[in-house]
Each structure stands twice: as C-alpha cells, then as structure tokens.
Amino acid sequence: MRRISIVRAHCRPLQFYRARRCLPAQFRALSGNNRMTDSPSPSPLQSLRNKHILLGITGGIAAYKSPDLVRRMRDLGADVRVVMSRGACEFITPLTLQAVSGNRVHSELLDADAEAAMGHIELARWADAVVVAPATADFLARAAAGRADDLLGTLLAASDAPLLLAPAMNQAMWRDAATQANVGQLVARGVQLAGPDSGDQACGDTGAGRMREPHAIAQAVAELFANKMLSGRHVLITAGPTREAIDPVRYLSNHSSGKMGFALADAALEAGASVTLVCGPVALASNPRVQRVDVESAEQMLEAVLADIDSADLFIGAAAVADFRVAKNSAQKIKKQHGQTGMTLELVQNPDIIATVAKRAAKPMVVGFAAETEQLLKHARAKLERKGLDMIVANDVSRADIGFGADANEAVLLSRDQEIELGKCSKGQLARHLIKLFAQQLKPAG
Numbered sequence: 001m002r003r004i005s006i007v008r009a010h011c012r013p014l015q016f017y018r019a020r021r022c023l024p025a026q027f028r029a030l031s032g033n034n035r036m037t038d039s040p041s042p043s044p045l046q047s048l049r050n051k052h053i054l055l056g057i058t059g060g061i062a063a064y065k066s067p068d069l070v071r072r073m074r075d076l077g078a079d080v081r082v083v084m085s086r087g088a089c090e091f092i093t094p095l096t097l098q099a100v101s102g103n104r105v106h107s108e109l110l111d112a113d114a115e116a117a118m119g120h121i122e123l124a125r126w127a128d129a130v131v132v133a134p135a136t137a138d139f140l141a142r143a144a145a146g147r148a149d150d151l152l153g154t155l156l157a158a159s160d161a162p163l164l165l166a167p168a169m170n171q172a173m174w175r176d177a178a179t180q181a182n183v184g185q186l187v188a189r190g191v192q193l194a195g196p197d198s199g200d201q202a203c204g205d206t207g208a209g210r211m212r213e214p215h216a217i218a219q220a221v222a223e224l225f226a227n228k229m230l231s232g233r234h235v236l237i238t239a240g241p242t243r244e245a246i247d248p249v250r251y252l253s254n255h256s257s258g259k260m261g262f263a264l265a266d267a268a269l270e271a272g273a274s275v276t277l278v279c280g281p282v283a284l285a286s287n288p289r290v291q292r293v294d295v296e297s298a299e300q301m302l303e304a305v306l307a308d309i310d311s312a313d314l315f316i317g318a319a320a321v322a323d324f325r326v327a328k329n330s331a332q333k334i335k336k337q338h339g340q341t342g343m344t345l346e347l348v349q350n351p352d353i354i355a356t357v358a359k360r361a362a363k364p365m366v367v368g369f370a371a372e373t374e375q376l377l378k379h380a381r382a383k384l385e386r387k388g389l390d391m392i393v394a395n396d397v398s399r400a401d402i403g404f405g406a407d408a409n410e411a412v413l414l415s416r417d418q419e420i421e422l423g424k425c426s427k428g429q430l431a432r433h434l435i436k437l438f439a440q441q442l443k444p445a446g
C-alpha cells in the first residue's frame with residue numbers, strides 16, 4: 001500500500017496551479033499595451049464564487065482604484081481580505097477598504113488585536129490567491145528579494161497560493177533595469193502579472209506603467225482558478241442529509257450541512273465539468289451553472305441519481321443518506337396517548353444509493369465519503385470494499401472543528417492501493433484538491 005502525505009500540498013491546493021504556472025509554456029504574463037477605458041461585465045463563465053482572495057495594496061496613486069477592484073472581485077463571488085502597506089494608507093484609508101470588503105483591514109505585522117482575530121499565518125493559509133494591486137516598484141523589489149519585514153511580505157512568504165501582481169508606476173520606473181530584473185525574477189518563480197497598461201500617467205508622462213483597470217484584474221484573478229481537467233465530463237454529486245418522514249410534521253435526519261458536496265460541485269464546475277447536484281434539504285445556494293435537483297428522502301435521492309447516471313463519468317456520494325426510514329409513514333400527525341410513556345418506531349433499511357450505482361454494469365468512476373467517529377481508516381476501507389467503490393474520502397466527524405457543519409475539513413483519500421492524507425483546510429480547498437485527484441484517476445473519455 002502506498003501511503004502519501006500531502007498535508008501541506010492540500011492545505012494549499014493551488015500549489016497545483018503553482019506547479020503549472022512554473023512551466024514556461026503555461027506562463028501568462030498579462031502585460032499588454034491596450035489601455036482599457038470601458039468596464040465590460042466579466043464573462044459569466046469566470047467566477048470567484050467562494051474564493052478567498054487576499055488583496056495587498058501598496059503605496060501608489062493607483063490605490064484609489066483598489067476599492068473598485070474589491071467590489072469587482074466581490075461581484076464575482078469572492079470573499080476579500082485586504083492588507084495595506086504603510087504607503088498605501090497615505091493614499092487611501094483602511095476604513096474605505098473595510099467598508100467595501102466587509103472585512104477588517106490588516107496593516108501591521110505586530111498588531112496583537114489583529115493577530116488575535118486572525119493571525120498572519122492563518123491569513124496566509126486562508127488565501128486561495130494573493131493579489132497585489134497596485135504593486136509599486138519598491139514592492140516588486142522587496143518581493144523579488146523575499147523580504148518579510150512587514151505584513152504583506154510575511155504573508156507572501158507564508159502563502160503557497162498563486163500570486164498575481166498588478167504593477168503601477170511611472171513609465172521610467174517600469175522601464176528601469178532594476179525593476180525589470182525584479183519582475184523577471186518574480187515571473188521566473190511563477191508569479192503572474194496583470195499589466196501594466198500603457199497610456200497617460202498621473203505624473204503627466206505617457207507610457208507603460210498604468211495599473212490595469214479593476215475589472216480586467218478581477219478577470220485575471222478568476223482565470224487563476226480556471227482549468228480544464230474535467231472538460232467535457234459529467235459529474236453527478238449527492239449532498240446534504242436526507243429527511244425520512246415519520247408523519248407530516250416529524251422526520252428522521254442528521255447534521256449534514258451539504259457544504260462539502262456543494263464545494264465539490266463548485267470545484268468540478270471550475271474544472272470544466274457539467275455538474276448535477278442532487279441534494280437533500282440544505283440551506284445553501286448553488287452556482288446557477290449547476291443542475292440542481294432538490295429531494296427529501298433517500299428513495300427520492302436514488303430516483304434522481306438513476307435518472308442522471310447514464311451520462312455521468314464521475315459519481316460522488318457526499319450525501320449523508322439516512323440508513324433507515326420509518327416502515328409506515330403516518331398520513332396524520334401521531335398523537336400522544338394519555339398515559340403513554342414510550343414509543344417504538346419500526347424502521348426499514350433505505351436503498352444504498354452509492355452501492356446501487358457501483359453495481360451497475362456500465363458505471364462511472366464512483367467515489368464515496370466515510371464520516372466516522374472512530375477507527376476512521378479501518379471503517380472507511382471496509383466501506384470501500386463492501387460498496388465496490390473506486391475511492392473513498394474518510395473524515396472524522398467526532399471533531400467539532402471539521403466535518404458536519406464546519407467550514408474546514410481534514411480527510412484521507414483511500415483507493416485500493418493508496419492512502420493520501422489531506423491535511424486540514426477549508427472545504428473549498430479540499431474540494432479542489434479532491435477533484436484534481438479524481439480527474440487524474442478518470443479513464444479517458446469515450
């Protein structure tokens with residue numbers, strides 16, 4: 001059995017993108033000469049839904065455009081946290097950025113209050129991508145040198161998330177050999193550039209050095225996440241709990257929030273798949289591009305899954321399906337009888353949805369979830385074999401910080417011959433990493 005630990009890699013699933021972007025052919029220096037004056041709406045395909053974007057603002061006049069960038073990224077669905085350098089605070093106030101981002105702004109490395117709320121390492125881990133706009137000549141020099149003597153520098157050093165810089169400076173400073181050498185070093189390390197654009201500058205010069213317009217930077221940030229791993233593939237996912245009626249007002253259910261299944265649906269979309277999400281009763285909104293089928297009971301979930309299974313390349317059973325339902329669901333509310341001290345409900349077994357899918361002759365790749373409170377790997381492996389799955393994601397739901405309802409998760413992905421440990425991270429990050437691993441195992445289409 002091969003045991004692989006990629007705790008850090010998966011905490012920063014976007015290391016994957018970093019690996020890709022290190023390939024020269026994958027380089028996308030977005031620098032160009034077109035001055036953008038209009039503000040077209042972003043393509044509906046580009047989304048930052050549920051992405052954590054850390055925006056660094058450094059001290060240049062273009063910082064006046066940074067609140068608009070925050071707004072554009074939020075319009076695309078991102079949760080944005082802002083880090084300002086001292087210089088940036090001379091151009092624009094933290095209060096403005098706090099108002100537009102809806103989050104407290106971070107500016108000092110040694111700030112006990114800010115550290116208590118979200119420490120700088122935690123902030124670095126939180127980020128799915130780091131964007132610096134505007135990125136001044138001084139910042140580029142500091143970043144190229146790996147300086148970590150202020151908050152932004154420390155965050156860059158501590159984060160493995162992809163980094164996108166939007167340089168903004170006087171045209172002579174941009175052309176300066178030292179600046180170009182710094183940019184060259186950063187690009188060689190896989191950092192991406194958005195701009196600068198050419199045109200009139202605040203100082204009266206004309207030339208390359210204008211910060212790219214906020215809508216175009218937001219678009220470039222969204223493109224960091226776009227990939228084609230599941231292009232042309234259909235992914236069918238179950239999510240959430242099921243609800244098994246006892247009578248018209250009562251039911252049997254469980255604590256599943258559906259967050260993991262919804263995060264997988266987003267990650268599969270991001271990877272280019274068409275996605276059907278069959279979900280039990282949850283309080284979550286899904287991406288409009290997901291084909292969502294809402295159900296209540298396990299039997300309804302099975303019916304919805306079977307209606308879509310023939311076209312699926314990958315089936316992911318992330319739902320916490322109730323194992324049993326009430327044998328006889330009462331048409332009327334069951335009344336307490338006078339003097340009654342107890343009650344017995346007869347339960348019958350529900351269909352096992354994932355096992356039904358895995359038994360089909362023409363079946364897609366099948367991945368299950370094992371939510372366990374003890375002997376995690378043993379129980380998960382037994383389920384993998386008993387249900388005939390290709391892979392199973394095992395997670396310990398006895399811990400309050402991960403699993404049901406929590407925003408974070410920690411899991412081990414088991415296949416017949418591998419165990420891949422996936423350390424603690426957000427459900428969104430875990431989902432993206434899992435989708436990448438599933439895509440690698442998928443048989444070629446056709």
Ligand code: C5P
Pocket residue numbers: 238298317318319320321322323350351352353354355367368369370371383
């Ligand atoms: O409930 P259990 O731990 O057996 O669930 C393991 C896997 O089986 C999960 O992927 C779950 O979605 C799936 N399952 C199912 N139908 C059931 C019970 C579980 O698809 N009735």
